[in-house]
Amino acid sequence: xxKDHTFERHPDNPDIVTMNMGPSHPATHGVLRLVLKLDGxxxxxxxxxxxxxxxxxxxxAENRTYLQFIPYTDRMDYLSPLAAxxxxxxxxxxxxxxxxxxxxQAIRVIxxxxxxxxxxxxxLGTHALDxxxxxxxxxxxxxxxxxxxxxxxxxGARLTTSFTRVGGMAHDVTGDWLRKxxxxxxxxxxxxxxxxxxxxxxxxxxxxxxGVGRIAAKEAIDYGMTGPSMRASGVxxxxxxxxxxxxxxxxxxxxxxxxxxxxxxxxxxxxxEMRQSCRILDQAMRNLPxxxxxxxxxxxxxxxxKQVLTKMEELIHQFMIVTEGFECPAGEIYHSTEVPKxxxxxxxxxxxxxxxxxxxxxxxxxxxxxxLPHLVEGGMVADVIANIASLDPVxxxxxx
Amino acid sequence: xxxxxxxxxxxxxxFPDAVLDSGSFRDQHWVEIEIDRLVEICNWLRNDPENxxxxxxxxxxxxxxxxxxxxxxxxxxxxxxxxxxLRLKTRTGDTGPVPTLSDIWKAADWNERETxxxxxxxxxxxxxLRRILMPDDYTDFPLRKEFPLYRG
Numbered sequence: 001x002x003k004d005h006t007f008e009r010h011p012d013n014p015d016i017v018t019m020n021m022g023p024s025h026p027a028t029h030g031v032l033r034l035v036l037k038l039d040g041x042x043x044x045x046x047x048x049x050x051x052x053x054x055x056x057x058x059x060x061a062e063n064r065t066y067l068q069f070i071p072y073t074d075r076m077d078y079l080s081p082l083a084a085x086x087x088x089x090x091x092x093x094x095x096x097x098x099x100x101x102x103x104x105q106a107i108r109v110i111x112x113x114x115x116x117x118x119x120x121x122x123x124l125g126t127h128a129l130d131x132x133x134x135x136x137x138x139x140x141x142x143x144x145x146x147x148x149x150x151x152x153x154x155x156g157a158r159l160t161t162s163f164t165r166v167g168g169m170a171h172d173v174t175g176d177w178l179r180k181x182x183x184x185x186x187x188x189x190x191x192x193x194x195x196x197x198x199x200x201x202x203x204x205x206x207x208x209x210x211g212v213g214r215i216a217a218k219e220a221i222d223y224g225m226t227g228p229s230m231r232a233s234g235v236x237x238x239x240x241x242x243x244x245x246x247x248x249x250x251x252x253x254x255x256x257x258x259x260x261x262x263x264x265x266x267x268x269x270x271x272x273e274m275r276q277s278c279r280i281l282d283q284a285m286r287n288l289p290x291x292x293x294x295x296x297x298x299x300x301x302x303x304x305x306k307q308v309l310t311k312m313e314e315l316i317h318q319f320m321i322v323t324e325g326f327e328c329p330a331g332e333i334y335h336s337t338e339v340p341k342x343x344x345x346x347x348x349x350x351x352x353x354x355x356x357x358x359x360x361x362x363x364x365x366x367x368x369x370x371x372l373p374h375l376v377e378g379g380m381v382a383d384v385i386a387n388i389a390s391l392d393p394v395x396x397x398x399x400x
Numbered sequence: 401x402x403x404x405x406x407x408x409x410x411x412x413x414x415f416p417d418a419v420l421d422s423g424s425f426r427d428q429h430w431v432e433i434e435i436d437r438l439v440e441i442c443n444w445l446r447n448d449p450e451n452x453x454x455x456x457x458x459x460x461x462x463x464x465x466x467x468x469x470x471x472x473x474x475x476x477x478x479x480x481x482x483x484x485x486l487r488l489k490t491r492t493g494d495t496g497p498v499p500t501l502s503d504i505w506k507a508a509d510w511n512e513r514e515t516x517x518x519x520x521x522x523x524x525x526x527x528x529l530r531r532i533l534m535p536d537d538y539t540d541f542p543l544r545k546e547f548p549l550y551r552g
Contacts, residue, residue: 051533058518059542063549094426221455221480224507235480242483331425334458334476334487347476349462358543362458362476370510399533 015040023052027130027385030395032369034384041381046373050366053399061359065325066092066166069359074160076363077397079122080115081161082151083339084397089164090245091335091346095328096166096300102289104168105247109284110181111154111163112246112337113277117188118147119340119392120270124195127267127389131208136198143191146184153177166326167301168294178285185281192274199267209263213375213387216261223374224367227342228269229391233261239338250287251280263390270392300326325354334362341365341392361400365393404429404486407451415441420491430487432472438490439499445477445486446504453477453486456505459512461519463545469493471521475501496522518543 010016016039023033031052037045057076061069073088074081086108093100100108125140148158154177155161155170163170199205215225217233231237238255240248256272258265294301302321303314320326330352336345342364349358368391375387408422408431418437423430433441445453457476464470469491477486492498500523501508512523513532520541523529531538540547 051531051535054533056542059547059549097426218454219506222506224456224458224505224511237480332430332487333426333428334485336457343457345458345476347458347460347474358462360458360460360474366510366514367507370507 013039016044021384023049026126028388029126029393030398032388032393032395032398034372036381036384038381043376043379043381043384046376046384048369048372050369050395051399053395055400057400058359058361061356063355065354066328066356067321067325069356070164070166071160071162074162075396076361076400077119077339077341077344077365077394078159079394080119080340081159082111082155082163083115083119083337084344085161085164086112086246087335087337087339087344088346089166090337091333091348092166092328094335095331095333095348095350097329098167098295098297098300100168100295101292102247103172103291104293106284106288107169107173107293108164108246109248109251110173110281112339113280113284114147114150114181116277116340117274118144118151120274121147123270123340123389123392124267127386127392128199128205130385130389131205133199133202133205136195139191139195139198143188150177150181150184153180165294165301167297168292172293178288181281182285185278185285188278189275192271196271200271206264208383208386209267209390211260211262211264212379212383213263213266213390214261215371215375219374220261220371223371225342225371226364226367227338227340228256228273229266229342229368229371231256232258232265232269234259239336239343243336245335245337251283253280263386266390327352327354328356336362339364341394341397342368344397363397363400365391365395365397369393369398402427402429403484404431407431407445407453407484407486410450411441411445414444428485428487430489432489432491435473435490435492435498439501439504442475442488442501442504445488451479452481453479453484455480456501456507456511457485459501459508459515461515461521461543463519463543465545467491471496471519473498473515473521492521495520497524498522499524500526502526517541520544 008018018037021034022028023031033049035047057072073084076084121140121144125137128136152158155163217235220230220233236257253276256269258269298317307314308318328350332349334347336343345362347360348356351357376384408429412419418434421432445451455478457478460474462472471492473490475488517531
């Protein structure tokens with residue numbers, strides 16, 4: 001993060017201007033600041049400045065028990081907190097060497113895919129709005145409210161969900177909620193078709209997105225790009241398929257892959273992902289296993305509240321887990337999940353304590369946004385906005 | 401999945417004098433190498449078709465204040481063609497220097513800047529080693545262990 005606030009004209013050539021885009025501008029999707037050197041409307045150079053949302057989460061984690069860190073994962077990618085909750089819980093479970101029951105796995109899959117749809121709906125609405133297609137915004141935000149109603153019904157919060165626990169979930173889902181989710185899943189593919197009818201063959205949309213912001217597969221890999229932004233360049237890689245977690249190997253779905261690696265393909269890939277998420281959700285709901293949602297280990301998982309109030313043993317366990325946390329073995333793991341933006345990884349170094357010695361968050365948006373100078377340099381200034389939106393960055397996750 | 405097991409064995413075979421330590425936890429294999437061989441080994445890991453680690457997933461560090469060389473660099477590599485991960489580590493003094501890997505993987509550019517910003521480790525040969533998250537005039541390195549966790 002740099003302190004300069006520049007708007008400078010080149011002393012010899014008044015057409016060359018160095019100026020800020022952001023950090024506080026709706027089209028930068030959060031507090032991203034770009035220092036652009038423009039020659040007329042052409043971008044000569046683009047230097048991103050980050051850190052406006054830096055909260056030092058990796059440092060905070062060293063002073064929290066594993067359970068206490070879950071609320072912080074809500075605030076990373078605040079457009080899909082459920083997916084980050086699941087990613088972190090899985091990482092700690094891998095460190096502990098525990099596996100959650102099948103019902104919990106399926107509920108986590110539901111959480112992840114619900115988060116993906118909600119995140120992509122926001123991305124599409126704002127992306128289209130940035131390029132002047134305001135109608136799409138109203139459609140997606142209406143449907144996104146529906147998605148948020150479901151999230152709120154499930155977790156009690158729209159954004160700060162904190163729904164996972166190490167070894168399970170905060171609570172089970174109800175039949176009534178599943179019925180509501182069913183309605184949403186049945187309707188969403190049709191809604192996606194409707195969004196597409198506004199854009200996919202729209203001449204203005206095509207003109208603004210096709211052939212713009214191109215990145216080749218090799219380059220995308222080199223930059224550490226992940227997620228739909230990378231798949232649009234033709235790389236068929238998805239953590240859910242290549243190293244399945246939470247039972248993803250049991251679901252029938254396809255990875256959407258593009259060919260051109262331009263903004264249009266990044267758009268198409270995410271549209272298809274929403275449909276595939278509906279497929280996964282449908283399967284998860286139909287085959288939701290019966291049984292417990294939490295592991296049966298009183299040293300790790302909180303006992304049921306009812307028993308805490310009546311039984312001595314459970315009271316002690318609750319007290320210990322809440323005040324001191326549980327002990328993790330010494331070791332180090334890297335665990336990654338496919339969140340809506342790409343590969344979210346947690347690298348945990350434990351020295352056998354109740355909080356991590358070091359917690360590293362490998363955020364997909366950070367690596368995706370690093371490609372921005374490559375995408376925009378040499379292009380038009382208006383395309384900078386289209387490019388930012390097509391990468392779908394969330395600054396909460398970039399800065400952490 | 402035995403991530404990185406074969407690669408660790410190959411490194412031990414090809415660069416026996418560069419390997420300091422190796423191990424595994426939950427079937428994730430890692431190897432720690434001498435810092436002056438880092439660039440050579442990384443180039444080989446990327447370009448050798450048997451390894452083909454074409455993606456640098458993450459760069460970070462871990463601070464061990466009591467160790468003789470307190471800064472441990474941790475690199476996570478991934479091979480798209482082989483669907484395999486490898487954790488590569490190396491050690492350096494309090495402020496480095498560490499040779500940059502940004503000429504091998506572009507992903508190293510910003511990740512090394514973040515590691516510098518948080519730990520104060522210098523990366524030799526990095527073309528633009530500036531702070532990335534903290535303000536430019538900030539003087540501390542927050543992820544070092546002597547940086548207080550809270551004002552007590």
